[in-house]
Amino acid sequence: MTSSTSPADADAELAARVRAALAVPGAGPLTVLEGGRSGLTYVLRDGETGYVVKAVPPGRRAIGRNDVLHQATALAALASRGVPLPRVLARDEAEPAWFAMEFAAGEAVEPVLDVDAAIDPELARTRMLTAARMLGTLHAVPLTGLAETVAALGAKLPEVADPAAELARWTRTMHAVPDELRPGSGELLAALSADVPAAVAPTVVHGDFRLGNILFDGETPTALVDWEIWGLGDPRVDLGWFGVFTDGRLFPGVGREVEGLPTEEELGREYRTARGEDGGTRQDAEWFRAFGRMKMAAIMGHNLVRHRNGAHHDPVHETLPPTIAAMIADALRLLAVEAVR
Structure with missing residues (x-):
């Protein structure tokens, strides 16, 4: 920036x-x-x-x-x-x-989305694995001590949002997008709603954890930024969201494929090593990966609607429909659900 x-x-x-x-x-x-x-x-x-x-x-x-x-x-x-x-x-x-x-030094590059930024694929891979360990460290922060620190600042911790609450939140966003811009979303939302995982122990959740929100100096992270939607909730929400950015094929027309990026499984292993415990994060991984894709589709659809109604003019949003469709289709694949044509 x-x-x-x-x-x-x-x-x-x-x-x-x-x-x-x-x-x-x-x-x-x-x-x-x-x-x-x-x-x-x-x-x-x-x-x-x-x-x-x-x-x-x-x-x-x-x-x-x-x-x-x-x-x-x-x-x-x-x-x-x-x-x-x-x-x-x-x-x-x-x-x-x-x-x-x-003012933190460094650069924040999202490998699959920042198509004009030159980044070595091996460096991108290293940064992603480093970020996974950072996320594990974040989720390992005890909430008891954190509550005391927040109280000393004159604030209080947010209410815990479980997977059902997260799904309800982003379902509302998806429903605000016209049907023709979100093909297959009805089947996807139904499948997600039909099998909502039980919550695991809550942690701090960043809400938008990805390389585009982490400043790096070479291979060294200098700052995790953009905390506007942080809260307390299921750590698998952060993991599922982070995994969306491992595959450039999910962003047709707006992103790119980057060879050698870690798989979602690799990110999970690095995460758990840093966290020092499983925390239940191996459970229901496919549901949270699908949910991350649904969330991305809802956000992109919302941004396109805001552009078209004049709330935030940005013609680049007109390129998003193929990515919205790709996110929904891949989420359905993860849940083994066939969309109605």
Whole structure:
């Protein structure tokens, strides 16, 4: 991601609040960080030191992706627990709320989706296996101690979402997409609903765990970012989602195949080695892999609908229908369900 080069502060009032909280009165302009999708994301530089600022858009409620302090809570509570994270340096609950964190060095490349980014396939493989171990470390964080840390921050842990709750959440998103854009989704949702796995012990769940949200310096991870939908839930939700990004064939027209990426089974082995326990994550693996594909199809369909109704103009979303169909078809394959033609 790169920042803009506007000579003036993107938001003068916010910039003044940030400079005062960070005690950097002579810092450069507050500039928009392109590529941020949650709230408003800015960069502030003071000499060689950089800061990333996330703020609630003026006039918006601090909910969902705009609840930036929800993100700050995760970063602060999980600091020094074995997962590389940017350090939270300041937070302000006054409207519009914001928080500032370190500017982490490195690049975030999603091998199968960032088609314009050159990445060596062996490096991509190494990063993916490293990320699987990172996820195992994250899921091993004890919730008891975490609750105490979160309480000290003046917040509380989210309610636990079990597999049934996750399925209900993303089913609503899928149902908001016109039928013609999601062929086979009725059969898929029925199959998922008919055999919802029992929940295992809950963990912190990132919600969008993939290489595109992990900064790396070579083979070394420097920061796991984009915590806007983190919560507590079944760790297999993160594993199933991460596995979607191992196969470029699931993204026809928008992605690419990358030779040598780990299989979902390989990621699972690395994950369990790092976590130090199974945690029940071997159970119902196919269901969670199918669910991850359904979730991706629902998100892409939702994004296409928002583009078409003018809520967020981005013509690239017009290329998504083949990928939506591919995700649904592969999920049906995993569940051994035949779609009605």
